[in-house]
Each structure stands twice: as C-alpha cells, then as structure tokens.
Amino acid sequence: MSADPDCLFCKIVAGEIPAEVVSETETTVAFRDVNPQAPTHVLVVPKQHLVDAAQVAAADAGLLATLVAEAASVAASDGYRLVFNTGAEGGQVVFHAHLHVLSGRQMTWPPG
Ligand code: DGP
Numbered sequence: 001m002s003a004d005p006d007c008l009f010c011k012i013v014a015g016e017i018p019a020e021v022v023s024e025t026e027t028t029v030a031f032r033d034v035n036p037q038a039p040t041h042v043l044v045v046p047k048q049h050l051v052d053a054a055q056v057a058a059a060d061a062g063l064l065a066t067l068v069a070e071a072a073s074v075a076a077s078d079g080y081r082l083v084f085n086t087g088a089e090g091g092q093v094v095f096h097a098h099l100h101v102l103s104g105r106q107m108t109w110p111p112g
Contacts, residue, residue: 004049009096013047023074028066030074030101039104040076050097053084067099075103083111 003010011017012031019031022042033041044067050056057064071082080103085091 001048004096007049007096008094009043009045009098010049013045023070025066025070027063028070030070033100037100038081038102038107040074040080040101042071042074042101043098044070044074044101045096045098051095052086052092052097053099054086056097067097071099071101075101077103079103079107081107 003014008017012019013029019034021029021031023030023044027047028044029047030042030044033043046056046063046067048059048063050059053064056067068082071080080101083100083102084097085093085100
C-alpha cells in the first residue's frame with residue numbers, strides 16, 4: 001500500500017504520530033480532528049496515500065464508499081455533515097484525502 005514519508009496522515013495511519021482513533025477498517029482509519037469544529041469532529045482517511053476525493057474515486061470507487069459508510073457509523077447523531085475540502089482554494093491543508101464528519105450541533109448554511 002503506497003505511503004508518502006512526508007505526509008502527516010500517512011504517519012498517523014502508520015502509528016508514527018499519535019491520534020485518537022475511533023474506528024478502523026482494512027482500508028480506512030477514522031480519528032478525531034485535533035481542532036474540532038463541532039462536538040463530534042472525526043476525519044476518515046484511506047490508509048493508502050491518495051491526495052483528494054477524486055483521486056480516491058479514480059483509484060477505487062469501493063474505497064470511496066467505505067469512507068462514506070465509516071463516516072456514517074462514527075457520526076454521533078442522525079444528522080451530520082460530510083466535507084471533503086479539496087485543493088488550496090477549497091480549504092484543503094493536508095493533502096491526504098480525508099472526509100470530515102461533523103455532528104452534535106445544528107449545522108448552518110452556507111459554510112464559510
Ligand atoms: P483540511 O483543511 O480539510 O485539510 O483539514 C485538515 C484537518 O486536519 C484540520 O481540521 C485539522 C486536522 N489536523 C491537522 N493536523 C492534525 C494532527 O496532527 N492530528 C489530528 N488528529 N488532526 C490534525
């Protein structure tokens with residue numbers, strides 16, 4: 001499975017940097033965001049180093065489905081928001097695909 005030695009989330013997947021892991025599958029890891037924006041804020045990432053959601057979809061559509069299924073299972077309530085920030089203009093800071101799961105409060109729209 002490909003990993004980027006300079007990637008923060010690859011290091012979390014490998015256990016080299018600690019994170020509060022809440023769920024894991026053969027292909028994904030879910031851990032709490034270090035800077036939570038909601039009472040429950042979890043990031044679901046592929047173990048494989050893929051840069052964004054489109055790259056996940058192109059590599060393995062089933063992996064994208066697993067990310068979404070895992071997100072639903074870690075959300076603390078029936079209502080939640082899923083976000084893939086994509087590219088610098090889309091607010092992406094860590095260039096290893098991650099699905100934000102935000103829940104536990106009323107979401108507002110539009111987001112910033
Ligand atoms: P994004 O802007 O979509 O690339 O979000 C990156 C998220 O990653 C941001 O909400 C904060 C989170 N984050 C950054 N560094 C760490 C870390 O070392 N550990 C954890 N758990 N989360 C991190």
